[in-house]
Amino acid sequence: MNEDFYVGYVPKAPAVLAKRVTRIATGLVLAGLAAGALLIFDQPPFAVSKFEYGEYREYSGVIEEWPCPILRTSDAGFLLVAPGKHGLAGSVRGFEGKSIRLKGSLIERGSDRMLEVVPGSMTETSLVRVQSTTGPIDLGSVTLRGEIVDSKCYLGVMNPGSGKVHRDCAARCISGGAPPAFIASDASGESRTLLLVGPDGRALNREVLPFVAEPLESPGELVRSGSTLVLKADPAQFRRLSGID
Numbered sequence: 001m002n003e004d005f006y007v008g009y010v011p012k013a014p015a016v017l018a019k020r021v022t023r024i025a026t027g028l029v030l031a032g033l034a035a036g037a038l039l040i041f042d043q044p045p046f047a048v049s050k051f052e053y054g055e056y057r058e059y060s061g062v063i064e065e066w067p068c069p070i071l072r073t074s075d076a077g078f079l080l081v082a083p084g085k086h087g088l089a090g091s092v093r094g095f096e097g098k099s100i101r102l103k104g105s106l107i108e109r110g111s112d113r114m115l116e117v118v119p120g121s122m123t124e125t126s127l128v129r130v131q132s133t134t135g136p137i138d139l140g141s142v143t144l145r146g147e148i149v150d151s152k153c154y155l156g157v158m159n160p161g162s163g164k165v166h167r168d169c170a171a172r173c174i175s176g177g178a179p180p181a182f183i184a185s186d187a188s189g190e191s192r193t194l195l196l197v198g199p200d201g202r203a204l205n206r207e208v209l210p211f212v213a214e215p216l217e218s219p220g221e222l223v224r225s226g227s228t229l230v231l232k233a234d235p236a237q238f239r240r241l242s243g244i245d
Helices: 015-044 150-158 164-175 207-213
Strands: 049-051 056-065 070-072 078-083 099-109 112-117 137-150 180-187 191-197 215-226 230-231
Touching: 049 056, 049 150, 056 078, 056 191, 078 230, 112 150, 137 150, 137 164, 150 164, 150 180, 191 215
Parallel strands: 078 112, 191 230
Antiparallel strands: 049 099, 056 070, 056 099, 070 078, 099 112, 137 180, 137 215, 180 191, 215 230
16 A cells, blocks of 8 residues: 555554655745744834833923924923823913923934923923024925824834824824924935924814825925924825835
């Protein structure tokens, strides 16, 4: 009889057939591991960012309401947001130019900083002395290519906080009041975070949701407010860039 013939109910496969199957199975496992390793090493590294979740520090400065809530201190400007997927615009309305003390958790990516403010911790004070900015400076018309993100996640709450994998979360954060931002590269190829507002300077919200996490080209006016870059743009003029990841 042919000893290599194997029937399923027989306890053991013939030795030659068993060796062949073992080699094939081992090869498939090793090939899978190698493919997984290549995929891992081919992925770009996460951005250097942080979110000091649960760590609360006290900060003092002057409130600026435009282009979004900002705490301007003697050496930095901190974007302000509420916990969860919520902005802070309603809580700072009417506090423009006032000295404030608050508690918050630091969110940081590169030179961009944000605070998740502890509810009820914001109090007015007369002890803060911060040199006021000279007002918005118009840097001229631009046409930029980039991506719309929600600034809170992008700056460090999530990693990655951009791209298609983050689209649904970004849409919810922007809907809740987190300031939208336009991420573009400067002449040196370095990514820059530009807060995104309408052509008249008003806050943008649901108008930008259809364009979140997609490669875009947008004309607009570039403005500097203190150390913050702002892009005044009309969502009706956004142009999707197909075929660009």
